[in-house]
Structures are given as C-alpha cells and as structure tokens.
Amino acid sequence: MSSPVLNCAGKPLDLSKPKIMGILNTTPDSFSDGGNSYQQGCLDLDLALQRAIQMQAEGASIIDVGGESTRPGAAKVSAQEEMDRVIPVVERIARELDVVVSVDSSSPALMKEAAAVGAGLINDVRALQRDGAVEMAAELQLPVCLMHMQGQPGTMQNKPSYQNVVEEVSAFLTERVDQCVAAGIDREQIILDPGFGFGKTLEHNVELLRKMSSLTQAMGLPVLAGLSRKSMLQGLLQRPVEQRLAGSLGVAMLALQQGAAILRVHDVAESRDILELFWQIDASH
Ligand code: 7PJ
Numbered sequence: 001m002s003s004p005v006l007n008c009a010g011k012p013l014d015l016s017k018p019k020i021m022g023i024l025n026t027t028p029d030s031f032s033d034g035g036n037s038y039q040q041g042c043l044d045l046d047l048a049l050q051r052a053i054q055m056q057a058e059g060a061s062i063i064d065v066g067g068e069s070t071r072p073g074a075a076k077v078s079a080q081e082e083m084d085r086v087i088p089v090v091e092r093i094a095r096e097l098d099v100v101v102s103v104d105s106s107s108p109a110l111m112k113e114a115a116a117v118g119a120g121l122i123n124d125v126r127a128l129q130r131d132g133a134v135e136m137a138a139e140l141q142l143p144v145c146l147m148h149m150q151g152q153p154g155t156m157q158n159k160p161s162y163q164n165v166v167e168e169v170s171a172f173l174t175e176r177v178d179q180c181v182a183a184g185i186d187r188e189q190i191i192l193d194p195g196f197g198f199g200k201t202l203e204h205n206v207e208l209l210r211k212m213s214s215l216t217q218a219m220g221l222p223v224l225a226g227l228s229r230k231s232m233l234q235g236l237l238q239r240p241v242e243q244r245l246a247g248s249l250g251v252a253m254l255a256l257q258q259g260a261a262i263l264r265v266h267d268v269a270e271s272r273d274i275l276e277l278f279w280q281i282d283a284s285h
Contacts, residue, residue: 004016004222004261006121006143006188006189006191006222007143007189008100008120008121008142008143009115009118009119009120009142010120011098011100011120013061013062013100013120013121013143015222015261015262017279018256018260018261018262018263018275018278018279019061019062019261019262019263020059020060020061020062020262020263020265020268020271020272020275021060021061021062021063021064021102021123021224021262021263021264021265022052022055022056022058022060022062022063022064022265022266022268023064023066023228023264023265023266024048024051024052024055024063024064024065024066024089024093025066025069026048026065026066026067026085026086026089027066027067027068027069027074027077027085045088045089045092048065048089048092048093049089049092049093049096049097052093052097052099053096053097054268055268056097056099058268058269058272059268059269059271059272059275060099060268060272061099061100062099062100062101062102062121062262063093063097063099063100063101063102064102064103064104064123064264065086065089065090065093065101065102065103065104065119066086066103066104066105066123067081067082067083067085067086067104067105068082068104068105068106069153070125070153070198071153072153072154072155072156072157073154074153074154076154079107079109079110082105082107082110083107083109083110083113086103086105086110086114087110087113087114087117090103090114090117090118090119091117091118093118094117094118094119094120095117095118100120100121101114101118101119101120101121102119102120102121102122102123102145103119103121103122103123104123104124104125105122105123105124106124106125106126106128106129106130106133107130107133108130108131108132108133108135108136111133111136111137111140111142112136112140115140115142119142120142120143121142121143121144121145122137122140122142122143122144122145123144123145123147123224124137124144124145124146124147125147125149125153125195125198126147126149127146127147127148127149127172127173127176128144128146128176128179128180129176134179134180134183134185135183137180137183137185138180138183138184138185141186141189142189143189143190143191144180144185144189144190144191145190145191145192145193145224145262146173146176146177146180146190146191146192146193147193147194147195147198147224147226148169148172148173148193148194148195148198149195149198149199150162150198150199150200151199153198156198156199157199160199160200160201160204162204165200165204165207165208166207166208166211166214166215169194169195169208169215170214170215170218170219173192173194173215173219174218174219177190177192177219177221187221190221191221191222191223191224191261191262192215192219192221192222192223192224193223193224193225193226194208194212194215194223194225195226196208196209196225196226196227196230196232197226197230197231197232202232202235202236205230205232205235206232206236209225209227209251209254209255209258210258211258212225212255212258212259212260213258213259216258216259216260216261217259222261222262223259223260223261223262224260224261224262224263224264225251225252225255225258225260225262225263225264226264227248227251227252227255227263227264228248228252228263228264228265228266228267228271229241229244229245229248229266230244230248232251233247233248233251245267245270248265248266248267248271249267249270249271249273249274252265252271252274252275253274253277253278256274256275256278256282257278257282257284263275
C-alpha cells in the first residue's frame with residue numbers, strides 16, 4: 001500500500017495500524033437510537049461533545065459527524081437543516097478535542113463550512129458525485145472517503161441488482177478515484193468503502209465482505225468498513241438493532257482480516273478490543 005498516513009487538516013492519521021471511526025449522529029431519527037436512549041441522536045451540543053469525548057477515550061481516532069439520515073425510507077433533510085445540525089457540532093469538537101473530525105455529507109457547501117471550522121476528513125456516501133463536490137474536496141485538500149451506493153437512499157433497497165457485485169463496486173470506485181485524481185485530489189488521500197447496505201441484498205453484502213481484500217489489494221488504497229449494527233445482521237442473525245453488538249464485532253473482525261484500515265462503528269470500546277486482538281494475534285498484517 002502507498003503511504004498510509006493521511007493528512008487530516010494538519011493532523012496525521014497513520015493507517016499502518018487500523019483505526020476506529022466513531023459515529024456521531026445529529027439526526028433526530030438516527031439509525032440506532034430507535035427512539036430510546038440506546039444512542040440518542042446528538043442534537044444537543046454539550047451532549048454531542050460528551051459523546052465525542054467518550055468515544056475518543058474509548059479509542060476512536062476519528063469522530064464522524066452526520067446530519068442526513070441515509071437509511072432506506074428516511075425523510076429528506078434540507079441543506080440548511082443539515083448545515084445547522086452538523087456545523088456547530090464539528091466546530092465544537094474540533095475546537096475542544098485533539099481528534100480527527102470527519103463530516104458525513106455529500107454537500108459541497110457543507111464540506112466547505114465544515115473545513116473552515118476544523119473538519120479533517122470528508123466522508124461522502126455519494127463518492128463526491130454531487131455537482132461541485134469533487135472540485136470542492138480538491139480545493140479543501142482534505143482526505144476523502146469514497147463510498148459505493150447503488151441508487152439513492154430512499155429507494156436503494158427496493159431491488160438491488162448486480163451481475164458481479166465485487167467487480168462492479170470495484171469498477172465504480174476505480175472510476176471515482178480517477179475522477180478525483182483528475183480534479184487534483186491527491187491519490188494518497190483517498191479511502192475506499194464498498195458501502196455495506198447501500199443498494200445491496202444480504203447476499204451482495206456477504207459477497208463483498210468475503211472478498212473485501214480484493215478491493216484493498218487491487219486499488220492499493222485504504223478501505224473503510226461500515227458494518228456496525230447494519231441490517232445484514234438482521235438477515236444473518238435475525239437480531240433487531242439493539243441486539244447487534246456481538247454480530248457487529250464479529251463482522252468487524254472479519255473486515256480487519258480482509259485488510260480494513262478503518263472501522264466505522266457505534267460501539268467504540270468494544271470494537272477497539274476486537275482491533276487490539278486482531279493486531280496482537282493475527283500475523284497477516
Ligand atoms: C456508512 C457511512 C458506511 C461510510 C453511513 C449507518 C448508515 N459512511 N454512513 N460507510 N453508513 N463511509 O451508519 O448505518 O457504511 S449511515
């Protein structure tokens with residue numbers, strides 16, 4: 001793999017050892033809170049900061065702040081609403097903590113504002129395909145995570161279909177990397193993500209996880225795995241969201257063995273134990 005150290009707005013992120021990205025949702029209907037206190041969407045600034053402090057203490061190197069729910073059927077969020085939710089949280093965390101703050105967004109305007117208040121990484125589930133997004137990321141000179149999704153969040157789970165999911169995801173990401181590099185983004189600052197659950201059936205997700213190392217090897221770029229509490233665990237284990245911790249840890253370990261460089265997770269402390277076990281025991285890294 002080429003240089004595994006990302007430059008996140010001056011903060012180095014060394015991916016020669018895998019890292020944990022802790023999820024901080026600012027959406028009121030965030031994926032995992034399900035209306036109970038399991039993980040509340042952090043609308044409140046102090047609460048968001050407390051959660052970030054906790055995740056950092058538990059071992060997160062990156063805090064991923066998102067304000068748009070991308071789960072199937074989620075209500076659309078206006079650009080202004082997304083901005084109002086995300087920017088104050090990014091600003092507060094970047095100011096108070098020595099941690100990389102990433103922004104889970106597809107909006108170029110939001111990327112710009114977030115960078116201005118200290119964001120160090122752009123995480124885009126649309127792989128910078130919105131108008132002006134590639135150019136904005138190039139201008140901001142922040143590392144980017146490019147994720148594969150088939151279709152759009154509202155309808156992506158209706159009938160996902162592929163001839164060969166691994167090849168198609170790989171081809172898409174290759175094309176996006178080329179676009180980004182052509183626009184002036186440093187290739188060494190790009191992270192790839194197969195996008196588990198984004199326009200994929202259970203079988204597609206399983207196939208992608210099984211073959212994730214081919215993605216890592218073919219592209220020579222770090223890969224992020226977002227598997228935490230996802231519905232494939234419902235498909236595999238018939239567990240509702242509040243009972244997916246063990247399953248999430250299991251697939252996290254498999255992802256590490258397939259070469260994942262970043263785990264995007266809700267349960268930071270537990271995931272860090274998995275990461276440490278992998279690092280100390282598995283000789284393949
Ligand atoms: C992902 C994400 C993911 C990246 C979400 C959820 C849905 N960003 N944002 N990868 N998932 N890069 O957390 O279940 O898998 S939102």
